[in-house]
Amino acid sequence: MPDGSVGQPISRRLMLRLAASTSVVAAVATGDDDVGAHRKRIYIAADDHTDYMWTADEQTYRQAFLETIDHYLDLADQTDDRPLHFQSRWNCDGLLWLREYEQHKSPEQVDRLVRRIKSGHISFPMTVLVSCYGAMPAEAAIRSLYYGGQVERRYQIRLPMAVAMENQTLPLGLGMLWAGSGVRYSWRGICGCASKIKDSASRRDHDVYWWVGPDGSRVLMKWYSLYKPVTNGSYWNEGPGGYAEARYPEAAIKFVETDADFQSRNPHHVLGLFGQGWDDLETKVELDDPVNSFPAVAQRMTDETRQVIVSNELDYFHDMEQTHGKGLPAVQCSFGNEWELYSASLAEVSASVKRATEKLRAAEAMAVMVEQERPGFDRSLDGMRDQAWIAMGLYWEHDWTADGPVSRKQRAAWQRKIARQIVDYVDSLHDLAAKALGELIGSDDPSDLKNNRRIFVFNPLSWERTDVVDVAIDGDDWHVVDKANEKTLVSQVAVQEGHTSLRFLAEKIPACGYRVFELRAGKTQPAAATIRVTDGKMVSAHDTIIVSPDGAIDFWGATRLGKVMIKPGARGNHLEPALGKISIESSGPISTTVRVDVARPIARTTRVTLFEHLDRIEIDNRLRENFSSVESWRYVFNLRFPRTVHEEVGAVIRASTLAEGGDYADRNARTDWLTMNRMVLMRDTTAAVTIANRDCLFFHLGDARTDPMDSSSNTIYALAGGQVDGSKLGIPDQGGDKTFVQRFALTASSPKRTIAAAMRGSMEFANPLVVGQIESFDGPLHPTELSILNVSSDSIIASAMKVADTRDGFVVRLWNLADKPARCTVSMNRPITSCKQVTHVETDIGPMEVADGKVAVAIPARGWLTLQVNV
Ligand SMILES: [Zn+2]
Structure with missing residues (x-):
C-alpha cells in the first residue's frame, strides 16, 4: 500500500473493469479437469486487497464490498456450466466483507452468498481485515477472530484460513493462536515498502513452510520471497511475494515457470499465485477480459504442461498439504514488528485498547458469577459485544502508515472511534456485572x-x-x-x-x-509507616530506592538478594533530564508514595510506590502535555550479559536470534522495537528483574534505540510514543493528545524465577x-467469600473465563506457561456437568470427560486450550 514501492506508479483507482459482455467464453479447450501429477498445478486466486481507511473510508468500502460480492456471485452463476477449474471464484480478504453483506442485504441475498461459500466459489478468511499483530495482546488477537466463530456456528461452515498481509513482519505466537482457533492455512505477501528491513526484498529461507507455534501446533504458510517485477513497469509487490501476486496473471505464471531463482525454492508441482487487487478500491473483472479475468487466463494457459486453476485458495492448500505437506520445512520464529509500531503514534489511544483488553478479564469473570444467578443479565450488551470483537480486528488494521488518500486526521479519528467501541463495551460489561454482583451477595448479618x-x-x-x-x-x-x-x-x-x-x-x-x-x-x-523516606530515598523491607528530581530512579537495592539492581551510575525510568519537585504523597502502614512533578521539558508527574507487604515497586508516569518526538523510558539494570524473554503475542519468547539460540529470525526481521505486552524478564546468573507493563506497547533491548536488538544488553527502553519511522509514517503529534498514563512495576528475584511466576506477578499488576x-443483602451468593474457578497448576493460568458467546455455558481459556507439558484439573463453584474442547473462537472440537464434576486437561508446553463447560 504506501507509496515508495519499487517501479513506477500506476493509477490508484484503476478499475479492472471492461464493458459488460454477453459472450460467455465457450466450453473449455481441453475439457479436462484432471489434476494429474504429471502437470504443474498453478492456482490463481483473485482477491481485492482491502486498504481500509487508507484508500477510502468506511462507507465507500462498504459499497465496494457489496458490489464486488454481487459481481462475483453473478460470475459464479454464469460459469457454473464450465469445468471446475475454470469457474469463477473470488476471495474476500476479510470477514468484514461478510459482516457488511449481512447487515445491508436481504436474508435471501445472504443465503445466496452462504451457498456460494459452501460451494467453494467465494472464500473468506477468519480474520476481519488485514491487520498487523505485533502490538496485540493475546486475548485481543483471539477476540479479533470471534466474529469468525459466530459465522462458523451460524452457517455451519469452517473458516480454516487467516491472513496477515503486506506488513513485512509477523509475530511468532500468532500462528499458535490461529491454529487454536481452527486456522490451518495462511498466505502472505508483503509490500517491500515503507520498510527498514534491508533484506525484506530478498529471499526468505523458505517460501512454503509449516509455521510451527511454541506449542508444536502448525499452520501451513505460503509466503513467497519477494522476487522482482513480472512485467516492465510493475511493482515488485505485484508479483510473487507481494500482496498482489497475480495482478498480472499471465506474466506471473510465466515468471514462476521460467525464473530459476523461484524454481529453485519452489520445486513443487503445486504453485499458488494469490492476490489481484492492489491499492485500488475495488477489483471487478468481467469474464471476457482476456488479460485480467482469471477464468479466461486459466482456460487459455492450461495445456499439456500445466493446469491453471481458478482458486479459492483452500484448494491450493489442500493440494499442497496432500502433495508436498510431509516434505515441507518448519519455521518457528518471530519476524519482529514494523507497521504495528505506528500504533505508538497514538500512544494513549492504543494504551486504552490494551487496558480494556485486560479489564475485560475482570468484567467477564464477574459476568460468569452473575450469569449463574441471572441468566442473560447482560443480553442488552450483545450488540456492543459483537461490535467490540469486530473492533479488535480493526484497531490494528495494517494501514497505520496513514499515508494514503484518507488523511491522517481522518485515520486518527477513526482509530479513536474503533478504540471507543472496545473500551465502551468493556466498561459497560464491567459496570453492569459489578453492580449485579453487588445485588447478589447475601448477608449473614x-x-x-x-x-x-x-x-x-x-x-x-x-x-x-x-x-x-x-x-x-x-x-x-x-x-x-x-x-x-x-x-x-x-x-x-x-x-x-x-x-x-x-x-x-x-x-x-x-x-x-x-x-x-x-x-x-x-x-x-x-x-506507623515502616517504609522510611527522606527526600527521594525510600527504604522498605524489600527494597531501597532513590528517586531523583526528574522522576528517574538513581538507585535500587534489593534487600533480600543483597544486590544493587540498577547499574551504578545509570538509571531507571529515565525519560529526559529535568528538574522537578519531590514530595511524599502518601505514607502509611500499607504503602509509601514519592511523587515527582516536572514542569518541563515535558510536563509530567511520576509516582514511585513501595509496599509493606508486596515485593513490587510501582512506577506511575503521567505525561501532562503533548509531544511530537519519539520518547521512551530507559532502564539500565545491574546485570551482566543478561538473557531477556518477553511476552510477545500469545507466547513468551527469547529476545535473541535463532542463531543465538533465541526466537527471532536471522533474516527478514526487524527487532529494534519488540512487543512488550505485559512483561519483560531479564536475568543473569545472579538475579532477575521483571518489568511489568500496563500501558506501553513496545520496548527496545540495547543501548541505541534505532539499532536491532542487542540480545545480551542490560538496557531497555519502553516506548512512550512517537513516529518511530519519521514524520511520514503514522499520526503526527500524538493526534493532539495531552495526557498519557504509562505504568511499570519492577520486581527483583532470584535468577531461577519461572516465566509463570513472572507472568502471574505482571498480570496481578495489570489486573487490580x-x-x-454490595447494595442488597438478601442475595443468594455467599456472604463472605466465593470462588468460581479452580485450576490446579502453578504453570497454567486462565487467560479468560467468560459466558460463552452462544450463552450455552461458560468458556475457560487456559495457557500453560511452562516449557514442558502440564496437567491440571479444572473445577467450578458448581459441579461441571458437561465439557467440550472448543476452538479459541468457541467452535466445537470434541467432548471432554467429566469426573466428579471436574475436568482433567493436559496442555502442551507453552500451549493454549479452550474449554466450554456447563454446570
Ligand atoms: Zn495494504
Missing part, C-alpha cells in the same frame, strides 16, 4: 448495615492472591473490617489525582472470586482487584 458500607473485592485471576485495594471514600473517617472474621484491618488514606481512597491489604482473595469487607465509620489507631458496592 444485615443488622449493622445502616451505617456501614459493605464491599466485595473481586480477583479476576485464576489463582488466589493477596494485593492492595483502594476503596473510594468521602472524608477520611473510616476503617475496614474483614467480614470473614470481623477483624479490623490496617489501612491508610491515600490521595491521588484528586481521589481519596482507603487503602488496605486484601489477603487471600480466591481465584476468580471475591471476599467481603466492610467500611465502618471512625478511625482506628493509626499504624476490583472493588464493588
Whole structure:
C-alpha cells in the first residue's frame, strides 16, 4: 500500500473493469479437469486487497464490498456450466466483507452468498481485515477472530484460513493462536515498502513452510520471497511475494515457470499465485477480459504442461498439504514488528485498547458469577459485544502508515472511534456485572448495615492472591473490617489525582472470586509507616530506592538478594533530564508514595510506590502535555550479559536470534522495537528483574534505540510514543493528545524465577482487584467469600473465563506457561456437568470427560486450550 514501492506508479483507482459482455467464453479447450501429477498445478486466486481507511473510508468500502460480492456471485452463476477449474471464484480478504453483506442485504441475498461459500466459489478468511499483530495482546488477537466463530456456528461452515498481509513482519505466537482457533492455512505477501528491513526484498529461507507455534501446533504458510517485477513497469509487490501476486496473471505464471531463482525454492508441482487487487478500491473483472479475468487466463494457459486453476485458495492448500505437506520445512520464529509500531503514534489511544483488553478479564469473570444467578443479565450488551470483537480486528488494521488518500486526521479519528467501541463495551460489561454482583451477595448479618458500607473485592485471576485495594471514600473517617472474621484491618488514606481512597491489604482473595469487607465509620489507631523516606530515598523491607528530581530512579537495592539492581551510575525510568519537585504523597502502614512533578521539558508527574507487604515497586508516569518526538523510558539494570524473554503475542519468547539460540529470525526481521505486552524478564546468573507493563506497547533491548536488538544488553527502553519511522509514517503529534498514563512495576528475584511466576506477578499488576458496592443483602451468593474457578497448576493460568458467546455455558481459556507439558484439573463453584474442547473462537472440537464434576486437561508446553463447560 504506501507509496515508495519499487517501479513506477500506476493509477490508484484503476478499475479492472471492461464493458459488460454477453459472450460467455465457450466450453473449455481441453475439457479436462484432471489434476494429474504429471502437470504443474498453478492456482490463481483473485482477491481485492482491502486498504481500509487508507484508500477510502468506511462507507465507500462498504459499497465496494457489496458490489464486488454481487459481481462475483453473478460470475459464479454464469460459469457454473464450465469445468471446475475454470469457474469463477473470488476471495474476500476479510470477514468484514461478510459482516457488511449481512447487515445491508436481504436474508435471501445472504443465503445466496452462504451457498456460494459452501460451494467453494467465494472464500473468506477468519480474520476481519488485514491487520498487523505485533502490538496485540493475546486475548485481543483471539477476540479479533470471534466474529469468525459466530459465522462458523451460524452457517455451519469452517473458516480454516487467516491472513496477515503486506506488513513485512509477523509475530511468532500468532500462528499458535490461529491454529487454536481452527486456522490451518495462511498466505502472505508483503509490500517491500515503507520498510527498514534491508533484506525484506530478498529471499526468505523458505517460501512454503509449516509455521510451527511454541506449542508444536502448525499452520501451513505460503509466503513467497519477494522476487522482482513480472512485467516492465510493475511493482515488485505485484508479483510473487507481494500482496498482489497475480495482478498480472499471465506474466506471473510465466515468471514462476521460467525464473530459476523461484524454481529453485519452489520445486513443487503445486504453485499458488494469490492476490489481484492492489491499492485500488475495488477489483471487478468481467469474464471476457482476456488479460485480467482469471477464468479466461486459466482456460487459455492450461495445456499439456500445466493446469491453471481458478482458486479459492483452500484448494491450493489442500493440494499442497496432500502433495508436498510431509516434505515441507518448519519455521518457528518471530519476524519482529514494523507497521504495528505506528500504533505508538497514538500512544494513549492504543494504551486504552490494551487496558480494556485486560479489564475485560475482570468484567467477564464477574459476568460468569452473575450469569449463574441471572441468566442473560447482560443480553442488552450483545450488540456492543459483537461490535467490540469486530473492533479488535480493526484497531490494528495494517494501514497505520496513514499515508494514503484518507488523511491522517481522518485515520486518527477513526482509530479513536474503533478504540471507543472496545473500551465502551468493556466498561459497560464491567459496570453492569459489578453492580449485579453487588445485588447478589447475601448477608449473614444485615443488622449493622445502616451505617456501614459493605464491599466485595473481586480477583479476576485464576489463582488466589493477596494485593492492595483502594476503596473510594468521602472524608477520611473510616476503617475496614474483614467480614470473614470481623477483624479490623490496617489501612491508610491515600490521595491521588484528586481521589481519596482507603487503602488496605486484601489477603487471600480466591481465584476468580471475591471476599467481603466492610467500611465502618471512625478511625482506628493509626499504624506507623515502616517504609522510611527522606527526600527521594525510600527504604522498605524489600527494597531501597532513590528517586531523583526528574522522576528517574538513581538507585535500587534489593534487600533480600543483597544486590544493587540498577547499574551504578545509570538509571531507571529515565525519560529526559529535568528538574522537578519531590514530595511524599502518601505514607502509611500499607504503602509509601514519592511523587515527582516536572514542569518541563515535558510536563509530567511520576509516582514511585513501595509496599509493606508486596515485593513490587510501582512506577506511575503521567505525561501532562503533548509531544511530537519519539520518547521512551530507559532502564539500565545491574546485570551482566543478561538473557531477556518477553511476552510477545500469545507466547513468551527469547529476545535473541535463532542463531543465538533465541526466537527471532536471522533474516527478514526487524527487532529494534519488540512487543512488550505485559512483561519483560531479564536475568543473569545472579538475579532477575521483571518489568511489568500496563500501558506501553513496545520496548527496545540495547543501548541505541534505532539499532536491532542487542540480545545480551542490560538496557531497555519502553516506548512512550512517537513516529518511530519519521514524520511520514503514522499520526503526527500524538493526534493532539495531552495526557498519557504509562505504568511499570519492577520486581527483583532470584535468577531461577519461572516465566509463570513472572507472568502471574505482571498480570496481578495489570489486573487490580476490583472493588464493588454490595447494595442488597438478601442475595443468594455467599456472604463472605466465593470462588468460581479452580485450576490446579502453578504453570497454567486462565487467560479468560467468560459466558460463552452462544450463552450455552461458560468458556475457560487456559495457557500453560511452562516449557514442558502440564496437567491440571479444572473445577467450578458448581459441579461441571458437561465439557467440550472448543476452538479459541468457541467452535466445537470434541467432548471432554467429566469426573466428579471436574475436568482433567493436559496442555502442551507453552500451549493454549479452550474449554466450554456447563454446570
Ligand atoms: Zn495494504
